[in-house]
Amino acid sequence: MRQSQLFTKTRREAPSDEVSKNAQxxxxxxxxxxxxxxxxxxxPLGRRVLTKIENIIRAxxxxxxxxxxxxxxxxxxxxxxxxGAWDGVDVLFKIQSRTEKEYALGxxxxxxxxxxxxxxxHSYKDLPIALYQIGQKYRDELRAKxxxxxxxxxxxxxxxxxxxxxxxxxxxxxxxxxAYFKIYKRCNLDAKATEASGxxxxxxxxxxxxxxxxxxxxxxxxxxxxxxxxxxEVAKNAEGDACPKCGQTKLQKAKAVEAGNVxxxxxxxxxxxxxxxxxxxxxxxxxxxxxxxxxxxxxxGTIVEVFADAKGIVWPEEVAPFRVHLIEITSDNxxxxxxxxxxxxxxxxxxxxxxxxxxxxxxxxxFADSDLIGIPLRIVxxxxxxxxxxxxxxxxxxxxxxxKSLSELIGRLxx
RNA sequence: CGGGGUGUCGUAUACCGGUAGUACGCUUGCUUUGGGAGCAAGAUGACGGAGUUCAAUUCUCCGCACCCCGACCA
Numbered sequence: 001m002r003q004s005q006l007f008t009k010t011r012r013e014a015p016s017d018e019v020s021k022n023a024q025x026x027x028x029x030x031x032x033x034x035x036x037x038x039x040x041x042x043x044p045l046g047r048r049v050l051t052k053i054e055n056i057i058r059a060x061x062x063x064x065x066x067x068x069x070x071x072x073x074x075x076x077x078x079x080x081x082x083x084g085a086w087d088g089v090d091v092l093f094k095i096q097s098r099t100e101k102e103y104a105l106g107x108x109x110x111x112x113x114x115x116x117x118x119x120x121x122h123s124y125k126d127l128p129i130a131l132y133q134i135g136q137k138y139r140d141e142l143r144a145k146x147x148x149x150x151x152x153x154x155x156x157x158x159x160x161x162x163x164x165x166x167x168x169x170x171x172x173x174x175x176x177x178x179a180y181f182k183i184y185k186r187c188n189l190d191a192k193a194t195e196a197s198g199x200x201x202x203x204x205x206x207x208x209x210x211x212x213x214x215x216x217x218x219x220x221x222x223x224x225x226x227x228x229x230x231x232x233e234v235a236k237n238a239e240g241d242a243c244p245k246c247g248q249t250k251l252q253k254a255k256a257v258e259a260g261n262v263x264x265x266x267x268x269x270x271x272x273x274x275x276x277x278x279x280x281x282x283x284x285x286x287x288x289x290x291x292x293x294x295x296x297x298x299x300x301g302t303i304v305e306v307f308a309d310a311k312g313i314v315w316p317e318e319v320a321p322f323r324v325h326l327i328e329i330t331s332d333n334x335x336x337x338x339x340x341x342x343x344x345x346x347x348x349x350x351x352x353x354x355x356x357x358x359x360x361x362x363x364x365x366x367f368a369d370s371d372l373i374g375i376p377l378r379i380v381x382x383x384x385x386x387x388x389x390x391x392x393x394x395x396x397x398x399x400x401x402x403x404k405s406l407s408e409l410i411g412r413l414x415x
Numbered sequence: 416c417g418g419g420g421u422g423u424c425g426u427a428u429a430c431c432g433g434u435a436g437u438a439c440g441c442u443u444g445c446u447u448u449g450g451g452a453g454c455a456a457g458a459u460g461a462c463g464g465a466g467u468u469c470a471a472u473u474c475u476c477c478g479c480a481c482c483c484c485g486a487c488c489a
Contacts (some may be wrong), residue, residue: 009440010451011425011426011427011439012426012427012438012439012440012451013426013427013428013438013439014426014427015426015427016421016426016427016428016481016482017421017481018482019482019483036481037480037482058450083483085489088489089489090487090488090489091487091488092489093489107489110489114479139488140458140488141487141488142416142486142487142488143416143483143485143486143487144487145482145483147473150488200473217488263489275443289449313451327447327449329448330448331448332448360448360450361448361449361451362447362448362452363448363449363450364448364449364451364452365450365451365452366449366450366451367449367450368450368451369451378451382449383449384449392449407463
């Protein structure tokens with residue numbers, strides 16, 4: 001992509017109505033546009049990042065047998081009334097048509113996925129099932145905050161699994177947990193699994209996946225030596241206590257953001273909809289349901305919060321909108337432009353995603369924009385690099401500078 | 416939802432009961448070209464409504480929007 005053609009431009013100033021680092025940087029760099037409190041549009045750069053995140057999640061969910069579908073987000077009111085959530089869930093957006101028919105906007109999809117599963121799963125032979133989707137969610141939060149991390153409309157992956165036994169659900173939960181950790185790892189995030197209360201919605205235990213960041217809304221206690229981690233809301237220990245799991249060190253307290261969760265929903269939804277399956281002996285049973293959420297837009301905000309530095313955003317390799325930011329230093333020497341164009345062609349045809357700053361702008365502005373946008377690798381083409389016969393490569397995360405020939409570059413980027 | 420605050424060119428800000436200024440951005444021209452360039456010329460602005468006043472962007476009230484703290488966040 002030629003930067004001169006890129007739809008968005010960077011801004012020098014952060015908007016005055018944003019306090020969170022993620023929103024300030026994402027708006028300054030041209031990734032998102034605020035529509036209203038808690039609602040953002042994702043511009044070309046932002047959409048690229050979001051798609052990368054979605055694709056990572058999609059790949060890992062597919063690997064564990066998840067089947068992607070796309071459920072409606074405009075919901076009939078009936079299933080919500082049937083489960084009691086119409087009056088019981090206060091974040092549910094309710095809307096009315098001009099004929100005064102009532103609808104809900106999807107804030108979660110149990111009310112939709114359960115009847116769908118019911119229509120196709122009649123036998124123990126049909127179970128287990130894991131269905132997921134990636135899309136928009138709507139929640140009537142009393143107060144939106146933290147930029148893209150707590151909005152009224154947001155992106156989320158939500159998966160629902162249906163099992164014949166509790167053991168089978170427990171088995172699958174462990175599989176999903178591993179997949180979740182893979183996803184976080186691919187985003188360079190270090191997540192911890194905690195036990196949390198299931199809220200009024202679920203009597204059973206739930207698990208939350210927490211990523212340490214001051215931008216988070218939760219306080220957690222964790223151990224450096226093992227994987228013990230608990231939300232302070234349910235923790236039976238305090239900061240400074242010995243770790244109850246390994247006992248090797250004292251518990252630490254930190255702010256964290258919930259970057260995913262799992263609920264054991266038991267048989268609540270199948271019971272609400274009369275969804276039973278035939279067991280081997282011909283008897284009828286309600287399946288056990290698990291629900292697995294992961295906010296895609298929140299994950300994006302978390303990544304910005306965790307990795308950004310004083311100069312701007314720093315994207316991990318796998319979620320960056322482009323892999324390479326090719327900076328052509330404007331020069332009277334036409335060979336510089338020719339060389340940059342040639343490198344762009346070579347890299348692009350090798351399958352590398354490149355943002356090529358071909359704008360007629362000064363070096364300082366291009367470097368500042370490049371730092372702000374946060375693409376992992378910057379390659380500079382200028383009279384200097386032309387004379388040296390090698391391109392200047394700068395790692396965004398470390399600032400490390402290397403000089404490489406075309407073949408070395410292709411080799412590194414395509415290996 | 417309770418409490419508090421803010422609404423001024425595209426963005427960030429200043430001032431003011433009487434001609435609304437600056438910076439960046441934008442347009443045009445010239446110069447410049449390795450860390451957000453310089454000069455010159457130009458376009459663009461007071462959230463909506465009511466009230467007070469000779470006069471309101473400024474004061475008052477209502478509405479709306481946005482922000483912060485809290486509560487809320489199956």
